[in-house]
Amino acid sequence: xxxxxxxxxxxxxxxxxxxxxxxxxxxxxxxxxxxxxxxxxxxxxxxxxxxxxxxxxxxxxxxxxxxxxxxxxxxxxxxxxxxxxxxxxxxxxxxxxxxxxxxxxxxxxxxxxxxxxxxxxxxxxxxxxxxxxxxxxxxxxxxxxxxxxxxxxxxxxxxxxxxxxxxxxxxxxxxxxxxxxxxxxxxxxxxxxxxxxxxxxxxxxxx
Amino acid sequence: xxxxxxxxxxxxxxxxxxxxxxxxxxxxxxxxxxxxxxxxxxxxxxxxxxxxxxxxxxxxxxxxxxxxxxxxxxxxxxxxxxxxxxxxxxxxxxxxxxxxxxxxxxxxxxxxxxxxxxxxxxxxxxxxxxxxxxxxxxxxxxxxxxxxxxxxxxxxxxxxxxxxxxxxxxxxxxxxxxxxxxxxxxxxxxxxxxxxxxxxxxxxxxxxxxxxxxxxxxxxxxxxxxxxxxxxxxxxxxxxxxxxxxxxxxxxxxxxxxxxxxxxxxxxxxxxxxxxxxxxxxxxxxxxxxxxxxxxxxxxxxxxxxxxxxxxxxxxxxxxxxxxxxxxxxxxxxxxxxxxxxxxxxxxxxxxxxxxxxxxxxxx
Numbered sequence: 001x002x003x004x005x006x007x008x009x010x011x012x013x014x015x016x017x018x019x020x021x022x023x024x025x026x027x028x029x030x031x032x033x034x035x036x037x038x039x040x041x042x043x044x045x046x047x048x049x050x051x052x053x054x055x056x057x058x059x060x061x062x063x064x065x066x067x068x069x070x071x072x073x074x075x076x077x078x079x080x081x082x083x084x085x086x087x088x089x090x091x092x093x094x095x096x097x098x099x100x101x102x103x104x105x106x107x108x109x110x111x112x113x114x115x116x117x118x119x120x121x122x123x124x125x126x127x128x129x130x131x132x133x134x135x136x137x138x139x140x141x142x143x144x145x146x147x148x149x150x151x152x153x154x155x156x157x158x159x160x161x162x163x164x165x166x167x168x169x170x171x172x173x174x175x176x177x178x179x180x181x182x183x184x185x186x187x188x189x190x191x192x193x194x195x196x197x198x199x200x201x202x203x204x205x206x207x
Numbered sequence: 208x209x210x211x212x213x214x215x216x217x218x219x220x221x222x223x224x225x226x227x228x229x230x231x232x233x234x235x236x237x238x239x240x241x242x243x244x245x246x247x248x249x250x251x252x253x254x255x256x257x258x259x260x261x262x263x264x265x266x267x268x269x270x271x272x273x274x275x276x277x278x279x280x281x282x283x284x285x286x287x288x289x290x291x292x293x294x295x296x297x298x299x300x301x302x303x304x305x306x307x308x309x310x311x312x313x314x315x316x317x318x319x320x321x322x323x324x325x326x327x328x329x330x331x332x333x334x335x336x337x338x339x340x341x342x343x344x345x346x347x348x349x350x351x352x353x354x355x356x357x358x359x360x361x362x363x364x365x366x367x368x369x370x371x372x373x374x375x376x377x378x379x380x381x382x383x384x385x386x387x388x389x390x391x392x393x394x395x396x397x398x399x400x401x402x403x404x405x406x407x408x409x410x411x412x413x414x415x416x417x418x419x420x421x422x423x424x425x426x427x428x429x430x431x432x433x434x435x436x437x438x439x440x441x442x443x444x445x446x447x448x449x450x451x452x453x454x455x456x457x458x459x460x461x462x463x464x465x466x467x468x469x470x471x472x473x474x475x476x477x478x479x480x481x482x483x484x485x486x487x488x489x490x491x492x493x494x495x496x497x498x499x500x501x502x503x504x505x506x507x508x509x510x511x512x513x514x515x516x517x518x519x520x521x522x523x524x525x526x527x528x529x530x531x532x533x534x535x536x537x538x539x540x541x542x543x544x545x546x547x548x549x550x551x552x553x554x555x556x557x558x559x560x561x562x563x564x565x566x567x568x569x570x571x
Contacts, residue, residue: 022353023360030364036562042520045565046384051494144486151490154521156388156401173388173402175521185385188520 040197041189055145059126059138080116100199372567380524387495391480394463415455431536442547449477
């Protein structure tokens with residue numbers, strides 16, 4: 001018979017510690033990888049699809065059917081072309097966010113629904129919104145249709161004193177509303193959302 | 208101290224073939240942790256607690272029960288072996304060594320499990336080692352140990368996630384949909400718009416002046432919430448408003464002060480409002496708050512009595528139909544408390560826990 005030397009030893013302690021460390025690292029990586037994205041606005045988990053913009057048309061004459069953008073993200077904003085401050089600021093921020101996104105920005109559709117149908121013609125809307133980005137769309141319709149659309153999207157509209165000739169302002173809620181790829185309202189942003197934060201959220205919505 | 212000669216001969220392992228026998232856990236063997244075949248002349252042993260153990264030999268009975276992975280048995284062991292305690296204090300009987308599992312295939316092509324027992328097969332029968340089992344075990348034993356730990360860690364994470372969803376350590380109210388935009392007038396004749404309500408938590412209810420007994424539950428619940436909410440909830444810096452919306456503006460617009468006073472609405476925390484443009488009001492109530500109401504004979508209304516809780520973002524967080532639910536005030540106050548906790552605590556790193564709670568639908 002031939003005998004061979006055998007060493008009997010316990011597993012080295014450092015080796016076990018290394019495995020524990022790997023395990024903890026795995027947990028940490030998993031936590032980071034799977035953590036929920038923190039949106040810069042108020043997230044909504046609506047069980048119903050985004051309300052339709054019934055009776056409205058885009059500035060190019062097409063019906064304003066948001067479902068046509070399913071698979072992409074839609075940003076909805078209520079404003080008007082004579083808006084002195086918040087509308088141009090918001091649309092400029094959205095345009096910058098789209099630029100941040102590069103080619104993914106092409107999958108973001110931006111619609112500004114007018115709250116001032118008395119003055120905002122389709123041509124006015126086109127020249128106004130495309131000034132910020134050629135892909136932006138304006139939407140308009142009858143006063144009643146516009147009021148209904150604003151109401152269901154939580155937009156308060158109040159026309160100030162004055163006439164078309166003398167001029168007037170329109171107080172309105174300046175929320176920016178993101179509709180996800182499945183056609184559900186997902187995030188409502190305040191007016192001062194930063195373009196890079198918005199871009200990050202939109203990337204998340206695009207998946 | 209007994210002798211240190213190795214008794215595992217080539218017939219059993221072959222020193223070249225056996226580099227290590229890993230993974231014997233303490234519950235499998237109180238004695239042996241790892242067996243490592245090493246270079247000639249190096250014979251050493253340690254317990255898990257660090258004390259030495261010498262491998263001297265194995266009794267003939269023990270040796271006879273050794274099997275290889277394919278189930279061939281017994282392995283041919285020429286020399287009876289005994290496992291001795293390293294400090295010589297005693298002999299570790301083979302019966303105490305129940306098994307040495309998880310031999311890494313890279314480390315030994317010869318030996319799978321070593322099992323001691325009372326005769327061939329012992330308490331851990333190896334006799335059914337089929338080819339399929341052999342193949343499966345080989346695959347398993349070729350997985351690097353770190354990946355097992357990683358798998359375990361991910362499994363632990365899944366358990367934690369399941370426990371989070373089941374036990375709901377953080378509860379939230381669902382973010383149902385956007386509350387409508389509106390422009391009402393209150394009992395004092397002042398405007399009250401949806402923008403005015405931003406930043407506050409608002410409980411909306413719906414009634415009309417000639418409602419009578421149908422609106423009693425509404426009035427009682429509003430009054431109870433108004434009186435108890437201060438003491439029972441903490442909204443931090445956020446205010447709570449109670450708003451009763453009349454859907455009968457034709458008769459109620461001019462008597463809102465009277466209706467509010469009769470209900471006990473103070474005009475501060477609880478106010479009555481309406482809108483004179485009935486078409487706009489219907490859009491707000493029907494499309495926005497999803498309230499069903501329709502006028503019937505004699506100036507009465509048939510309606511679906513309900514409350515709607517809206518957060519400071521203008522998002523509906525709760526809807527309560529008090530015609531079908533008992534104890535509305537208790538439920539509403541509890542939900543206002545949950546909303547208050549979220550508003551106060553959902554900041555910084557804690558916001559991740561609240562987002563997870565929304566993700567896992569941790570609703571009350």
